Amino acid sequence: MPSNLLSYLPLLLPFHGFLVAALEVHGSGTANPSRCYGSVMEEMQARSKIPLRMTYRSVGSSIGLEEFVNEFNPLRSADDFGSGEIPLSEEQWQGFQDANVTVLHLPTLFGAVTFFHSVPDMPSLKLTSCLLARIFMREIKDWAHPDIREINPGLDKLFSSISHNANSLGKTLRIRVARREEGSAGTDAITQYLRLSCPQHFPAHMVGPLPEWPIDTEACRGTLGMNDCISDVDGTIGYNEAGIGLFEGLQEIAIKNKYGRLLTSQIAAANGGIGVKESGVLPSEPTADFSRVSLLDQQGEYTWPITILTYIYVRTDLSFKTNPVERALLIAFLKAMYDPSFVSPCQSDYSFFLADDAALKLGMKGIELLESSNMAPEDPIWTFEDRPDPIVGTGTYVLSSNRRNFPAVEREHNIEELEDLQAKVLQLKAKVSAMKSELENQSGSGNDGEAEFSQKYETMIVAGLTMATLSLVFVLGISAVVVHQKQNHALEK
Numbered sequence: 001m002p003s004n005l006l007s008y009l010p011l012l013l014p015f016h017g018f019l020v021a022a023l024e025v026h027g028s029g030t031a032n033p034s035r036c037y038g039s040v041m042e043e044m045q046a047r048s049k050i051p052l053r054m055t056y057r058s059v060g061s062s063i064g065l066e067e068f069v070n071e072f073n074p075l076r077s078a079d080d081f082g083s084g085e086i087p088l089s090e091e092q093w094q095g096f097q098d099a100n101v102t103v104l105h106l107p108t109l110f111g112a113v114t115f116f117h118s119v120p121d122m123p124s125l126k127l128t129s130c131l132l133a134r135i136f137m138r139e140i141k142d143w144a145h146p147d148i149r150e151i152n153p154g155l156d157k158l159f160s161s162i163s164h165n166a167n168s169l170g171k172t173l174r175i176r177v178a179r180r181e182e183g184s185a186g187t188d189a190i191t192q193y194l195r196l197s198c199p200q201h202f203p204a205h206m207v208g209p210l211p212e213w214p215i216d217t218e219a220c221r222g223t224l225g226m227n228d229c230i231s232d233v234d235g236t237i238g239y240n241e242a243g244i245g246l247f248e249g250l251q252e253i254a255i256k257n258k259y260g261r262l263l264t265s266q267i268a269a270a271n272g273g274i275g276v277k278e279s280g281v282l283p284s285e286p287t288a289d290f291s292r293v294s295l296l297d298q299q300g301e302y303t304w305p306i307t308i309l310t311y312i313y314v315r316t317d318l319s320f321k322t323n324p325v326e327r328a329l330l331i332a333f334l335k336a337m338y339d340p341s342f343v344s345p346c347q348s349d350y351s352f353f354l355a356d357d358a359a360l361k362l363g364m365k366g367i368e369l370l371e372s373s374n375m376a377p378e379d380p381i382w383t384f385e386d387r388p389d390p391i392v393g394t395g396t397y398v399l400s401s402n403r404r405n406f407p408a409v410e411r412e413h414n415i416e417e418l419e420d421l422q423a424k425v426l427q428l429k430a431k432v433s434a435m436k437s438e439l440e441n442q443s444g445s446g447n448d449g450e451a452e453f454s455q456k457y458e459t460m461i462v463a464g465l466t467m468a469t470l471s472l473v474f475v476l477g478i479s480a481v482v483v484h485q486k487q488n489h490a491l492e493k
Helices: 034-047 061-069 090-098 129-136 146-151 155-159 185-197 222-232 242-247 265-270 324-336 340-348 357-374 406-445 450-492
Strands: 013-015 018-020 023-029 052-058 081-084 103-117 176-180 218-220 236-241 307-315 383-385 398-400
Touching: 023 061, 023 324, 034 052, 034 324, 034 340, 034 398, 061 081, 061 090, 061 307, 103 185, 103 242, 103 265, 103 357, 129 146, 129 176, 129 185, 146 155, 176 185, 176 222, 185 236, 185 307, 218 222, 222 236, 222 242, 236 242, 242 265, 307 324, 307 357, 324 357
Parallel strands: 023 052, 023 081, 176 218, 176 236, 383 398
Antiparallel strands: 013 018, 081 307, 103 236, 103 307
16 A cells, blocks of 8 residues: 555544544534634544544634635535524525525624724723724824813823824824724624614714725734734724734723613623623524614613624525534534533633523524535434443444544644743743842942942843743643644644
8 A cells, every 4th residue: 555545544443344534523604713623623523533634714704604605506505514603694695594494603702803902001991882983984093182082081191101193102002993904793783883883973874894085094904913003003993803903912992882881791791791681682583584683782780782693504404514423523522512512611811601592592593404405314323421330431433432542632732831830931031030130129229248249240131041041841741732733633624
């Protein structure tokens, strides 16, 4: 056998007497939950006894929806499932109905879209919806505007050392507006919110995932590009999914909700304010038309006014996946998106909120419909083993929480060590900074002898070198994690 074929042997498994490649499930769509989906897929691959190849292509809500509809091949989507925060339009949904194709909206994750800024020394900036509308429409272009300063007295300190002559205001005091370059659910959410809450300053033609923004706004590519746009230039305002911006340490802007309470998404989250807060918002069936579903500006004292819901779009007919085990695997992935043992990290690590109540019921209804429509009694099904189940847990189609592959074990071990190293680096940084300040003070006062000063200086240098060494180990450790991930992915291809 040619040597290059030997590497593919681990990816082959017996199925009804044949050798077949690793079982596959692929999706595409919105960028927001990509890390969540990747985490669930990786966990499934680690728990599986047989090789799985599962991927999610992060391309944005608009493209994800386009690929799910797939006008080039009405019989199936471009991928196994799509995902986005924008439901199918009424026209798209009706088109499927006319073609006798049933599609499901499975509500999986709730998130908050919020506004961030990089005004120096202003961690608690407050803005009303109308001020936001006027800023994004470029009616207000300066942080020194009296309407902004009226509700932010702290801005006076920022301007106290700067001339109030408009001609001498520095660039850092100008408002730089960052917005998404491509169509996005975040853009759709904030434009709907601004139109809904301040129609006199935000026109209807600006509502949508890709409006025609004023020419002097800054186009930013993707969610990470938006983070960079905001943080790289002082005085910038932009918007992003809350978890993504907060993870990068961006400063959030406080806004008022429908109740009239001034709050940030963090305060809303701490008080259970992110999710479906009004009855009748969601349809009763996952096969229904979701085009009018909106979670914006709901009632409630702590309800966040720009809440979005991430859907998984899937057709009820999965016959395009000819292998029944792969059909069952797709259904198992959908189940995992509602299973806390798989999806909890999406909340703890990525700041999403899991489906509950009406959203959870819809998801379960949709999955039951997929199973009844696509799986025959003789078809194998994937099961989940949380506690050790002798003999049964060793089954071919069992996803066991007690099973780990080598890269996963190594990665978890490396992450624990990296966290310890990171804490030590931070401690050393604080010690070096304190010693540096002490040495500077003693050197300036002339009280210390030359020998004592030299000794303390050498101590600081040694501490600095130790910190640098630990930092290097930290970086190498991260590299090791990446290498293990790449090796794991290579084995799965």
